[in-house]
Amino acid sequence: VSLPEAPLKKTVLVQAVEGSRAFRRRIMEMGLVPGTHVRIVAAAPLGDPLTIELRSSRMSLRRAEAAKVLVRG
Amino acid sequence: MSPEPAPASRSRKLIAIAGNPNTGKTTLFNVLTGSRARVGNYPGVTVDRRIGEAIIEGIGEVSVLDIPGTYSLVAHTAEEQIAIDAMLGLDGEPRPDAVVICVDASQAVRGAYLALQAMEFGLPVLVAMTMMDEAGKAAPDAVRMAERLGADVVPVVASQGRGIDQLRLALRKRLQATEQRTTWRWQPSDWLQGRLTAVLPALPAAWPNNQAMALWALMSVEDGDELRGIPAELRQATKLAPDEQKQVDSEAIAARYAWLDREIGPLILHAPDRRRSEKVDKVLIHPAFGFFIFVVLMLGLFEALFVGAEPMMRGIEDVLGACGSWLKHVLPDGIFAHFVADGLFGGFSAVLVFLPQILLLFTFLGLLEDSGYLARVAYIMDRPMRAMNMHGRAFIPMLSGFACAVPAIMATRTMERRRDRLLAMMVIPLVTCSARLPVYTLIVVSLFPAGRVFGFLPTRGLLMVSMYVFGMLSALFAALVLSRLLPPLRRHGLPFVVELPPYRRPRLRDVLLMVWDRTRRFLLDAGPLIVACSVVLWALLDFPRTARHPSQDWDAAIAQAAPTDRPQLEAAKESERLQQSFAGKLGQFIEPTIAPLGFDWKIGIGLIGSFAAREVFVATMGVVYGLGPDKGEESVSLRDKLRAEKRPDGKPLYTPLVGLSLLLFFALACQCSGTLAAVRRETGTLRWPAFLFVYTTTLAWLMSFGVYQVGRALGG
Numbered sequence: 001v002s003l004p005e006a007p008l009k010k011t012v013l014v015q016a017v018e019g020s021r022a023f024r025r026r027i028m029e030m031g032l033v034p035g036t037h038v039r040i041v042a043a044a045p046l047g048d049p050l051t052i053e054l055r056s057s058r059m060s061l062r063r064a065e066a067a068k069v070l071v072r073g
Numbered sequence: 074m075s076p077e078p079a080p081a082s083r084s085r086k087l088i089a090i091a092g093n094p095n096t097g098k099t100t101l102f103n104v105l106t107g108s109r110a111r112v113g114n115y116p117g118v119t120v121d122r123r124i125g126e127a128i129i130e131g132i133g134e135v136s137v138l139d140i141p142g143t144y145s146l147v148a149h150t151a152e153e154q155i156a157i158d159a160m161l162g163l164d165g166e167p168r169p170d171a172v173v174i175c176v177d178a179s180q181a182v183r184g185a186y187l188a189l190q191a192m193e194f195g196l197p198v199l200v201a202m203t204m205m206d207e208a209g210k211a212a213p214d215a216v217r218m219a220e221r222l223g224a225d226v227v228p229v230v231a232s233q234g235r236g237i238d239q240l241r242l243a244l245r246k247r248l249q250a251t252e253q254r255t256t257w258r259w260q261p262s263d264w265l266q267g268r269l270t271a272v273l274p275a276l277p278a279a280w281p282n283n284q285a286m287a288l289w290a291l292m293s294v295e296d297g298d299e300l301r302g303i304p305a306e307l308r309q310a311t312k313l314a315p316d317e318q319k320q321v322d323s324e325a326i327a328a329r330y331a332w333l334d335r336e337i338g339p340l341i342l343h344a345p346d347r348r349r350s351e352k353v354d355k356v357l358i359h360p361a362f363g364f365f366i367f368v369v370l371m372l373g374l375f376e377a378l379f380v381g382a383e384p385m386m387r388g389i390e391d392v393l394g395a396c397g398s399w400l401k402h403v404l405p406d407g408i409f410a411h412f413v414a415d416g417l418f419g420g421f422s423a424v425l426v427f428l429p430q431i432l433l434l435f436t437f438l439g440l441l442e443d444s445g446y447l448a449r450v451a452y453i454m455d456r457p458m459r460a461m462n463m464h465g466r467a468f469i470p471m472l473s474g475f476a477c478a479v480p481a482i483m484a485t486r487t488m489e490r491r492r493d494r495l496l497a498m499m500v501i502p503l504v505t506c507s508a509r510l511p512v513y514t515l516i517v518v519s520l521f522p523a524g525r526v527f528g529f530l531p532t533r534g535l536l537m538v539s540m541y542v543f544g545m546l547s548a549l550f551a552a553l554v555l556s557r558l559l560p561p562l563r564r565h566g567l568p569f570v571v572e573l574p575p576y577r578r579p580r581l582r583d584v585l586l587m588v589w590d591r592t593r594r595f596l597l598d599a600g601p602l603i604v605a606c607s608v609v610l611w612a613l614l615d616f617p618r619t620a621r622h623p624s625q626d627w628d629a630a631i632a633q634a635a636p637t638d639r640p641q642l643e644a645a646k647e648s649e650r651l652q653q654s655f656a657g658k659l660g661q662f663i664e665p666t667i668a669p670l671g672f673d674w675k676i677g678i679g680l681i682g683s684f685a686a687r688e689v690f691v692a693t694m695g696v697v698y699g700l701g702p703d704k705g706e707e708s709v710s711l712r713d714k715l716r717a718e719k720r721p722d723g724k725p726l727y728t729p730l731v732g733l734s735l736l737l738f739f740a741l742a743c744q745c746s747g748t749l750a751a752v753r754r755e756t757g758t759l760r761w762p763a764f765l766f767v768y769t770t771t772l773a774w775l776m777s778f779g780v781y782q783v784g785r786a787l788g789g
Contacts, residue, residue: 020568022149027570031183031330034327042358044456045367046457048456051452055182058354058573060572062455062568
């Protein structure tokens, strides 16, 4: 499934990162590579973007971009 | 604006400090250099280039360069390219003799990724493991990390000065070492190896000719990138099919992280304790509380800029005005005294009057940034801002625009991408700034009745509010249109991936240094242009000193008049002089172009005067109508004068329709030399301020023209 579909606060495993080259490269270089554990912590007050946690740091990712990250439960 | 010259003799060593954003890089720089930095610009991009001096025992004085925070050396934009240029000494940058990579102790794996990249180039790397206090048990053992990484690792707490002596010692060792070798922690596949070998011959001669450089080119150069200095041959050699591009990126990035997770990961025995920061976030980005606190904070910022800066601004104007009067008194009467006292001091005042808002806004911004809340502002506001193709970080600059466009435009620097900054700069001037308020008040109160709409809404109040809404809407609409029409402002596929750093106590010293930096550069870079504009406008309005064709002998008339009548005669004399001044001539010259908007040449004089600052319009109109220069927007006599003014055919000049046309013109036209100077300073070119001026003036003209002509056709 894609990352935004994963249940809130449940840790999942990254399987693949799709999307534009710039997005892919940026997020992978920030440590979101296949095999990394990641979880959605919260959504912004207006529903988008999402706060995700990986490698014990937090970052914000738009839903449309998070949908390019494929994960497994 | 010119970049700092590279040290002519390379006898003095250069240390570069790099690292991820939010790793305490700037604090370390300030501690090492004793906070004395020279700030310049990297050529071609508006990114600060900070360089300072430090003493290393046994080496002597060395230069220290602060490289903008980055997660990687791979670059897509000209801004991102700075990191590789500065670290390798390309594109006119001096080559560093040591590179300090700041690695947040609680983010050791990700921070070491950058170190790994640098070591692939064979750079003389030294790791400063920062914020050891915050990491606590989550920090990896420095000795073992150094062994595995193959580079010295020095734990520091820069904010408390801990570990700095050890860092100096390690730097000394690093600078004295001569061996230089490339270290790769992963083995490229045969396929990638073939690609790298094919790129090597196409690398420019000035670049290092190694595999790391070839890999950089393969991962960075692509169609539509904004990199500088990429020869066609290299573009050709790095051409890859889209799935091949992904394969290169995946292989290199995954292989580095695989090594890091295997070698550095096990050194981290405990997860960092983020409970405090997470608790704060639970409240601050909570759907309801978070939003409420956000609104309160932003209102506070707005209030401080809008109201808090006012007394300081008035104080500056008063002091400089008094200095001018004193000089006029002391200097021998004549054109020189007049120039210094009115022209030059008026110009200084025009620059300094921006200082209170700049100081307040940047102090606030610095505290928000260093505490980690600024990233949350972008996060909370991303959704609405994105609807206009803008970045979440554009929110605070837009909000500051309600106070004044000048600090607001300077605040666009908190956005990392040039495209986002430019778009914000092009639309902020449409937001209703406080300088427009006196003009709106004068027009609305003079020309619109005090009645009520629907029996309860005051007409004038409603009109004022409408002007604010109109300004905001036109800014948002302009953002939407410009980002679709203009290639440099178009939305690229650039992602919105923002780190939400843990909340930290801001270090006041770093914030104040940054504020001082911004202020100084505003004075030096934008100041001269604002003074020059102000002096030119003063000359237009004040020369010739006496009316060429006086309607009567004013001096004789004043001398004969009763003392009580004198001020009125003086004002009438000054009115005639202004009408015959260069500005008056210019007003008459431009009258044909503004007549279709319902304006006459006297309003034209006001428009020219308002170029110095919009509120000057009120004072200029006061002089034009013979009431003297000290009439404010509350002046009853100025209002009566406007209402009584007639066209040559005897009809009243200032109808509500002309008032509306004038309001719209002021709302849209970027008639403000300070704003244009700030845009020139932030973009480094004349092109963007010129574009801003032309597009807003055209828009204003069309809007006023449409409203006035339609209104007249309808019998208004």
